[in-house]
Amino acid sequence: MSVKGVRLFQAVMRPVQRLPLGFHYAWGRVFAFVAHHLLHYRQREVMTNLARSFPEKKYAELNAVADRFYLHLGDILAEALWFGGCRRNPKKLSAQQLCTTPDASELLQSFRERPSVMLLSSHLGNWELTGGFFQFVGEDVAASAGIREDNVCVVYRRLHSAFWDQFMKDNRCAMMGPDFEGCVESGNVLRYALERREKKMLYIFPTDQFPYGKSARHEVPSFLHQKTLAMTGAAALACKLGMAVFYVGFPRGEGRQYVPAFHKICDDASQMAPGAVMEAYYALLEKDIQRDPSGYLWSHKRWK
Numbered sequence: 001m002s003v004k005g006v007r008l009f010q011a012v013m014r015p016v017q018r019l020p021l022g023f024h025y026a027w028g029r030v031f032a033f034v035a036h037h038l039l040h041y042r043q044r045e046v047m048t049n050l051a052r053s054f055p056e057k058k059y060a061e062l063n064a065v066a067d068r069f070y071l072h073l074g075d076i077l078a079e080a081l082w083f084g085g086c087r088r089n090p091k092k093l094s095a096q097q098l099c100t101t102p103d104a105s106e107l108l109q110s111f112r113e114r115p116s117v118m119l120l121s122s123h124l125g126n127w128e129l130t131g132g133f134f135q136f137v138g139e140d141v142a143a144s145a146g147i148r149e150d151n152v153c154v155v156y157r158r159l160h161s162a163f164w165d166q167f168m169k170d171n172r173c174a175m176m177g178p179d180f181e182g183c184v185e186s187g188n189v190l191r192y193a194l195e196r197r198e199k200k201m202l203y204i205f206p207t208d209q210f211p212y213g214k215s216a217r218h219e220v221p222s223f224l225h226q227k228t229l230a231m232t233g234a235a236a237l238a239c240k241l242g243m244a245v246f247y248v249g250f251p252r253g254e255g256r257q258y259v260p261a262f263h264k265i266c267d268d269a270s271q272m273a274p275g276a277v278m279e280a281y282y283a284l285l286e287k288d289i290q291r292d293p294s295g296y297l298w299s300h301k302r303w304k
Contacts, residue, residue, distance in 0.1 A: 010084075017085030021096060024078035025256070032074030036067070042299040049298045053224035053289075068294035075256060076126045083128060090135055090176065099129065099136040100253060102260045108145035110244035110267065116193075116201040118238040118245045118269070122208040122285050123297035125250025125258050130154060130204045131176055131183075136260055147202055153182045155189050155205045155234075186233065193237055203243075205234040207278075208285060210302055218275035223282045224289065226303050230282060235274035242270040247281050249288040252295055 035041040046069060050062045057065075079098070086092045093099070111117050121130050131154050134142055142148075154176070159165040176182070184192050186205075193203070211217040211231045220228040238245050245265040253259040265280045266272055289296050 013081075014085065017081055019082075019085070021079070021082050021098075024082045025075060028074035028078030029071065030074075031077060032070045035073065036070035041070075045301060046298045049302060050293070052226055052303070054293065055225060065293045066298075069296075069298055072252075072294055073297075073299070076128070079126055080128045083132070086132075090132070093132045093135040094138075097257065099132075099250075099258045099260055101136065101138065102262060104137050104141060104262060106264055107246055107262045108141070108147070110246070110264065111145045111147060111200070111202060114242070114244040114267065115197075116199075116203065116241060116243045118234060118243045119202060119204045119248050119262075120234060120245065120265075120281050121204060121206050121248050121250075122288075123206070123300070124285065124288055124292075125252060125260075125295050127206055127250070127297075129250055129258065129260070130206070130248070133202075133204065134176065146200065149176060149180050149182065151199060151201050152176070153184050153189070153192065153201055153203045155184055155186050155203065157206070157209070158185050158187070190233075190237060193241065197241060203234070203237075204248075207231055207234045207281070208302075209300070210304055216274070218278050220275075220279050220282050223286055228282065228303060230275075230278040232274040232278055235269065235277035235281075238269035238277065239272060239274050240270070242268050245269050245277055245281075247284040249285065250295075251288045251292045 036043070043066075046066050047062065050057075050065055054062065054065075083093070107117065107119075119130075121127055129136065133152060133154075134147075134149075189203070189205075193201070207230075209231060211229050216232045216236060217229045218232045220230050222228075223230075235245070237243075244267050247263045247265055248260060249263070250258045250260050263284050265277055265284075269277055
């Protein structure tokens with residue numbers, strides 16, 4: 001579909017996106033029921049991933065985790081659609097209190113001191129929240145360290161469908177404001193970063209997928225009891241440019257509220273190998289998954 005077609009669809013969807021979040025949660029639960037119990041959407045992948053990751057759990061326990069996972073999947077799709085309705089009013093996210101306010105002091109200090117900062121995120125909780133960085137950290141708090149829209153880069157992986165790629169990209173970064181231009185496809189991020197190597201930047205990079213194509217990779221000895229091939233593109237970029245590296249997780253707290261937290265991996269990635277950065281990242285991610293197994297995206301093939 002053409003860009004005009006995407007814009008037309010967005011115009012039609014915008015009134016729906018602006019409806020209260022509770023409305024979206026309602027249709028999200030319907031979606032979860034249909035996907036899980038009627039369509040059995042990727043049920044084999046979900047159960048296989050869970051069984052291999054939690055060998056100590058009995059089938060009934062794994063099935064209960066799977067049930068909660070599908071409900072969570074419905075919630076994050078509902079939230080993602082609602083995010084698109086925040087484009088003209090990004091503060092709706094903070095007003096909704098969908099996230100607790102994290103302690104960002106260490107992250108902000110690193111941004112002041114290092115050439116740039118790499119923030120590695122995962123498919124735990126709602127990964128689309130990375131596009132709402134200013135809303136859950138606080139614009140004034142971020143500005144105190146010099147973090148503004150023009151020096152934040154949100155990296156994403158292009159979807160096969162050009163239509164859904166554009167639609168989801170617009171939703172993902174809606175909470176950054178209508179004029180945000182820092183949403184960059186992963187295949188272009190190296191050139192983007194090198195062109196801005198003299199500028200202090202914050203890169204928000206999702207990096208827990210199975211390596212695709214000929215992308216650089218490293219074998220993590222153990223992640224959820226399995227050898228895991230990790231993409232090292234983000235870590236290699238951080239090492240090349242001497243960035244500080246942080247892990248950000250979005251585990252759920254009470255109800256549907258997320259509890260984002262920043263964990264420093266290193267002050268200067270040039271002093272580490274990319275593989276070592278990724279091993280530290282996966283160790284932190286595993287701890288978050290252990291606390292809330294149903295919050296991870298189990299429907300994708302993490303191990304092949």
